[in-house]
Amino acid sequence: MLARICMTLQPAEICWAVSDSNDPRVKIEFVKEENLGLKYRPSYNISPGEIVPIIISSQHFDADNFFYTIHPALWGFIPRWHKGIYNEHGFNTTNFSSEKMNVSRMYKPAFLKGQRCVLVVEGYYEHKRVPYNLPVKERPIYYIYAKQQKGVKIFDKSTWNYRDINLLYIAGIFDIWTDDTGEEILSFTMLSMDSENDVLSWLHPRRPVILESAYQIYRWLNFNEIEEMRAMQLIKHPNVNSIEWHKVSDCVLNASNKDSKCNKPIETIKYEHKSDDNED
């Protein structure tokens, strides 16, 4: 999968957006402003190796109460056994096939400890899969995001009410890694799944595991209440009914382009006009 996401919200704004829940058990806290000496930097184009906000259960730290906490975390899971510089383990841990969970040496231990998390994003970017004979430049790139209320455009902040926008919630696995000096780093991987037979199959054979309902998110995070077996069931066939997308320019391919034009719609080619973007 094309490893790019969009998340421009500030920590407080993330709390506002995420805490829109009727469930009194869902209390939101943004903790650990800094991690690794690196700070979460909201951006229209975020890549692996950067710090992004994830939600985890407070019960990983406080056994008495369950509520949501939002942490800045390193995108790219650091293997528990790794020694040395944190990012020199040599594995691509940006995402992980959820189907392989029960045989994974790398992720299973964290999963069995209930270390499930949710990555909060405004949207993610994906190359469309096209025939091999087409050059890279001919591959359209799409921005995928949650369906919004009337009048709200997720790619246009001037239309936002921070408490009303709909975000994407992507299931993940996290761990806390300790370096030689005792410094801890919170890192995570994004879970992926087959997109065959769902609304995104036209785009790419795989897609992130997207949690759509508040209840689904609650169960994915509450590891005490929902054990591993049921958690895996939960993400086996997650719904993706409430998503939308549009074509964007290739400026997002350069990871250093953090500009707002990264998630803006571009003119579609004349003959495939209108909302036919959604077609294969």
Place this chain on the structure above:
DNA sequence: CCAGACGTTGTT
């Protein structure tokens, strides 16, 4: 047992 893998991706 011990060495080697452990992950992903437009690859072959």
Place this chain on the structure above:
DNA sequence: GTCTGG
């Protein structure tokens, strides 16, 4: 050609 940083 291949690795790394984002």
Place this chain on the structure above:
DNA sequence: CCAGACGTTGTT
């Protein structure tokens, strides 16, 4: 994944 680097030096 893709873009960009791929190097050195008594220097800041």
Place this chain on the structure above:
DNA sequence: GTCTGG
């Protein structure tokens, strides 16, 4: 750290 293959 933990599992698998030989």
